[in-house]
Amino acid sequence: MTKQEMMHRTRQFAIENAKLVLSVPLNVVNKNYCGQLARSASSTGANYRAACRAKSTPDFINKLKIVEEELDESMFFLELLVELNPDLKEKITPIYREANELLSIIVSSINTSRANKS
Known part of the structure; x- marks a missing residue:
């Protein structure tokens, strides 16, 4: 999968979560959970884009670890x-x-980057 395809998928992930959030019935619990979901889902795409502009392999891995955390939080x-x-x-x-699926790809990328760094 190319960098551009992953950027598109993470962006689309944020959009799909935003659409979901807009459809969830409003109550105090849903409001809090939806707010957290909207932030973590959009952060997934933003941090993947940042990883694509990493200055070094360790910087790339660190940024992908943030993507991993945001995806896990979204889940x-x-x-x-x-x-x-x-x-x-x-x-x-x-x-x-x-x-x-995105989480699996990101974890695999982290592992590959670590292996290639050695």
């Missing part, structure tokens, strides 16, 4: 939202699946 809030809003499971499942 956590998606899990909470589906638990508290089971009627949204059909909407949330493909977004969660994409988060998991």
Whole structure:
């Protein structure tokens, strides 16, 4: 997968999460979880873009570690939202699946970068 394809996927991930957030019923718990999800999902794309501009391999790995954390956080809030809003499971499942795929790609990239650094 190219850098441009990953930039597109992480951007699309942020957009899909934003659309989800807009569709979630408003209450105090959903509002908090949706706010966290919107931040972590958009941070995924922003930090991947930053990783693409890394100055060195260690800088690249550090930035990808942030992407990894933001994806994991997004998955956590998606899990909470589906638990508290089971009627949204059909909407949330493909977004969660994409988060998991992106996470696998990022972890693999981190491992490859570490191996090539040695």
